[in-house]
Amino acid sequence: MSIRPILIHPDPRLKKRCDPVTEVTGELHRIAEDMLETMYDAPGVGLAGPQVGLMKRIFVMDCVKEEGATPRPMVLLNPEITWTSDEVNVHEEGCLSIPEQYAEVTRPAEVRVRWLGLDGRTQEEHFAGLWATCAQHEIDHLDGKLFIDYLTPLKRQLITRRMEKLKRERARA
Numbered sequence: 001m002s003i004r005p006i007l008i009h010p011d012p013r014l015k016k017r018c019d020p021v022t023e024v025t026g027e028l029h030r031i032a033e034d035m036l037e038t039m040y041d042a043p044g045v046g047l048a049g050p051q052v053g054l055m056k057r058i059f060v061m062d063c064v065k066e067e068g069a070t071p072r073p074m075v076l077l078n079p080e081i082t083w084t085s086d087e088v089n090v091h092e093e094g095c096l097s098i099p100e101q102y103a104e105v106t107r108p109a110e111v112r113v114r115w116l117g118l119d120g121r122t123q124e125e126h127f128a129g130l131w132a133t134c135a136q137h138e139i140d141h142l143d144g145k146l147f148i149d150y151l152t153p154l155k156r157q158l159i160t161r162r163m164e165k166l167k168r169e170r171a172r173a
């Protein structure tokens with residue numbers, strides 16, 4: 001297992017729609033393990049393929065945050081939202097590709113998601129709370145959408161400029 005570098009916005013790979021996973025290979029198992037390790041190391045609660053330069057419909061998440069609770073690492077391939085609640089939820093979101101920037105985003109409070117597991121079986125589950133927010137945020141990544149796309153153009157530009165500055169500083173370091 002290894003920690004992979006996380007792409008920082010702005011990057012054209014973060015704006016592209018990803019291709020479906022057509023075959024669950026040993027390589028994909030290794031990538032999923034790396035993505036989980038990268039996510040836990042960051043630390044974050046979700047990480048999508050394009051964030052590590054993998055343009056496939058895959059994301060990992062674990063929203064168990066309570067101290068001492070058993071982790072629940074999840075790997076979702078070709079995820080699809082099959083139902084959303086009418087009730088919405090406002091959550092302060094952040095993103096490992098937009099470090100240290102947070103903003104409130106309104107999304108459906110609960111969702112049902114269907115996906116293909118690494119075992120090749122289709123699964124479906126109802127998510128609420130942070131899990132629902134995270135799943136929607138990560139599925140957006142697979143469609144080239146970032147949480148800042150929900151903000152006003154002014155706020156988005158401000159955050160983008162901060163990230164451009166951060167990337168310049170990191171390139172110099």
Ligand SMILES: [Zn+2]
Nearest residue numbers: 094095096097
């Ligand atoms: Zn993100």
